[in-house]
Amino acid sequence: MARNSSTTTIAIIVFSAYIFVHVIFDYGHVFFGHKRERDITEEFMIDVSTKKIRKISAPSKKKKTAKKTTNPGKMELYHKKLIKPLTNEDKERWIKKIWETNQLESHENREEVNILWWFTNTGKSGKKREARNFDEFKDKCGPCNLVTSRSFEKTADAIVVSNTVMSHYTAPQVARRKFPDMTSRNLSQIWVFENKESGIKQEHEPRTINPEVDAAYNATMSYRTDSDITRHFGDAESVIAQLRFDADGNLVSSNEDYAKNLMKRKFPYGSEYNTAWFVSNCDYTSGARKRFAFGKEMIEKGLKLYSEGECFGHKTERQFHRGGSAEFPLQRVKFYLAFENAYHCNDYISEKFWRNSFMNELVPVVFGPHPDDVRRVAPPNSYIHSEDFDSVEDLLEYMDFLDKNDTAYLEFHKWKNLYPSGKNPHSKCLQHLGTVNRTICLLCRLIRDRRAKKSASLTNP
Incomplete structure (x- = not known):
């Protein structure tokens, strides 16, 4: 009986010693400051000097994270x-x-309009603005042409001068790129200020355009909703049309x-x-x-x-x-x-x-x-x-x-x-023309409407 008791006591002592050694080696850093080798994990790191966020392999401590509370x-x-x-x-x-195109009256039988895009190089991208007509959209755009040759300078119904292009250059460079001739300007012509970038991008050089040139414009085309032509980056009509309908206009x-x-x-x-x-x-x-x-x-x-x-x-x-x-x-x-x-x-x-x-x-x-x-x-x-x-x-x-x-x-x-019943071919949405072409189409409509208004005022003073 005594022998069995002694054996039990020895077993307990050996087991206790094993536990003690295990605790010392595994958790000794808690008592003596020794740290175990840390795991390497993938995590987001923020480099303060470069202000960049990137995923890198970085040492991370295994620690208890507080349970996320939800409400x-x-x-x-x-x-x-x-x-x-x-x-x-x-x-x-x-x-x-939403379905804006459906609300526009037809301009198919109205007079032809030519719009000259003055700076055909669209900036740092090096892309060229191409001439085009809008025959496939004649119902809404009417006879409307975008031209890029400066031979139309005196005869075009309107000239669009892009401030976005000018903002990519210094003032002397802008001067060398030449504005339309202001000394013998066609006075029946509309000059359009076009801008697509946020105003904050020109905060460092607010006088890119001199006051004389600024005063020459008589229409605006930008993202601002108070512009004569709002240059939308997109709209709900084109999104629904392209996501919900096929090319033939079927749901x-x-x-x-x-x-x-x-x-x-x-x-x-x-x-x-x-x-x-x-x-x-x-x-x-x-x-x-x-x-x-x-x-x-x-x-x-x-x-x-x-x-x-x-x-x-x-x-x-x-x-x-x-x-x-x-x-x-x-x-x-x-x-x-x-x-x-x-x-x-x-x-x-x-x-x-x-x-x-x-x-x-x-x-x-x-x-x-x-x-x-x-x-x-x-x-x-x-x-x-x-x-x-x-x-x-x-x-x-x-x-x-x-x-x-x-x-x-x-x-x-x-x-x-949110779409009307019947066919809705997305090719008929003005936004499907693309951002620039849509604004040209609307500019053609604006020019005709201004002329009609002016003619009416002269007929009925």
Whole structure:
């Protein structure tokens, strides 16, 4: 009996010694400051000196992370605030507003108009503006021609001078590129100031155009909604037409099937990515610095982001018209960071919102434009504005809420069900002409309407 007791005691002592040695070797750093070799993991790192975010192999401590707290009730409140159910009357009103081309009276039998595009070289890209006519759009554009030869300088109905081209050059270079002749100008001609970039890009050189030339313009063409011709980067009509209808104008699928197929293409909840951002301008303008700082904060706080562009040391060939880039299919994620390089610049909402987001069937998360400006032009229940949230944490939690709730997420896509009955061939949408050609078409209409108004005033003084 005593022998058995002694054996038991020895066994307990040996087991205790084993546990003690194990604790000393494995957790000795807790008591004596010795650290075990750390694991190497993949994680986002922010290089403060270059202001770039990149994924690199970096040592990381294994530590307990606080459990993420969620507040479903608060997210439901945000959702009710952002999504406004549409009545049948609302839907009819939106259909009329969205399908702009249908509201334009025909100009097919009106007089011919020639527009001279003065700077045919479109800037740093080196692309050339090509001459064209609008015969296939004659119903809405009327007989309308875009010409590029300066032999039309004295006879064209209007001359478009692009400030965007001039902003790429210094003042002496601009002078050498030569403006239209102001000394013997055709006084019946309209000179049009054209600008596509945000005003903030010229903040460093506000006097690119001298006052005399500035005073020569009598029409404007820009992203501003108070321009004579608003140069839209996109619109709901062309998005719906191209996503929901085929080339012959037939609806491709029912609303229910469209929603079902849309979700089949998306990464499921819990995947590595739910958001994309392609950006290369990190700090050229004050707005770019603001947006990049906001984006960095989102990444630091857990945004599940796929990124491309010089800001991330990951420059690729972008192919937005084909659904993303050479490396990544944008349609697989659910959100796109439509962050502009200008902050609260009146009406500046670019292709990041219309093309990168909507055309790739993503919900844009907006930063930069004033909420009122976005609300004025966006289709209903279509986007998330960062300024509608109390904090970055709330914004991220709401995106997570949508990521795991298909029903709630799809409410941001229902606006694509707003189309009139019958055929809607997308070739007939003015926006399908492209940004520049659409504005030329509208400029032809403007010139005819101004002439008609002037003629009427002379006939009935």
